Amino acid sequence: MKKYLLLVLVPALLLGMLQKAEAGVLAESFSVSPYVGGYSFIDKDRLETGPTFGIRGGYNFTTHFGLEAAFGYIPTEGKANSGIGDADVFSYHLDALYHFMPDGPLVPYLAAGYGGNSREYEGGGDVSRSTVNYGVGVKYFLREAMALRGDVRHLISRDVGETFHNFEYTVGLDFLFGGVKPAAVAAQPAEEPSLEPVPAAEPTPGHYKYCVTLHGEFDIDKAQVRPENKDEIAIVGNFMKKYPTTTAVIEGHTDNVGSPEYNLDLSKRRAQAVVNYLAENYGIDRSRLEARGYGLARPVEPNTTDEGRQANRRIEAIIDCAFD
Known part of the structure; x- marks a missing residue:
């Protein structure tokens, strides 16, 4: 034995x-x-x-x-x-x-x-x-x-x-x-320093400072620009055409459905979709635009409800201000 x-x-x-x-x-x-x-x-x-x-x-x-x-x-x-x-x-x-x-x-x-x-x-x-x-x-x-x-x-x-x-x-x-195999706990993407535009000095008397923002939501698992968001993107496009020295960083985000790796890629595709839309429809030079994806790392609402997840499927933008 x-x-x-x-x-x-x-x-x-x-x-x-x-x-x-x-x-x-x-x-x-x-x-x-x-x-x-x-x-x-x-x-x-x-x-x-x-x-x-x-x-x-x-x-x-x-x-x-x-x-x-x-x-x-x-x-x-x-x-x-x-x-x-x-x-x-x-x-x-x-x-x-x-x-x-x-x-x-x-x-x-x-x-x-x-x-x-x-x-x-x-x-x-x-x-x-x-x-x-x-x-x-x-x-x-x-x-x-x-x-x-x-x-x-x-x-x-x-x-x-x-x-x-x-x-x-x-x-x-x-x-x-x-x-x-158990899903590995994926490391959240490193926080990239936000490209906050350098604050412009306050205009001298008789001049005005103009700023614009962008916020839009996406459908589940989609990276196509919604028709209802195109009017808001148009404001950004027209603003950047009028002020050709301005730049913009488009940030994409997701809810928590799916793996962290998949959501990171989806968020980048959402940001890139907005960059493409601005470049193709408003002639904004791509050197003035940057697309970033943050996946599920920056929720604005809890992902415990349909409404919260919808709010987190979004893009936001950091856009320079301009003076007249």
Whole structure:
């Protein structure tokens, strides 16, 4: 038995030392778990404890809950004076697993399931029984998508009015395939210094200072200028045509629906849409315009209501003032 355990544990530990990684159970992932261990037949079965070899295959619906099918082989023999001889036992069951602390690296779990076992005796008289099982286990993730696993089960079966108890204790490896990785907390874009226009000196008596602002909202997941915003953009376009030394920084913003990376790109596209509109419809030189995106970093309203999210899907502008 020790030889079989070493065949599993030594390569696993070496791999873990080579590449340690933060890991855990992934939702919507498949698992394959080869294992070795021991299997004990209690009292009435009159069979000796033997080694067990098998494989488990499962699917994790969430990080906490999964289903797993198991198949194991136990070569054994009858106890002294039982007259049984050699026996081959096959165990198979479908189990539900509940993982605690699934983010790892140490993930304990509970298991329970239903299945059966079949026994082929050297002298004939093969037997098949249904079984229920329950137990506990632990997975220790050595690296991403690979864990060392230990498992203990109590298996209960009935036959001709009698109850039989068996125990299985195994170690093995758990390999994960696919799955949905937790969304990384994306760093918010660094605050860029606002290109606030240099305040112009107050005009001398008889002169006037003219300023203009821009604010517009966008549809969900869109970067097209709304028709109702074109009148306000026209004010900016006409203002910049009249005062050709003025410049403008167009800032795009989003609500919190979607990933931070996607929203950052969407906000840049919204700002660029306004820059393009001013350049194409009012002839404003693009060197006087700059588009910036801030994604979901600067909400003006809480994103907890439709109205708040609509207010955050917007563009704003920083525009120079001009003197007559």
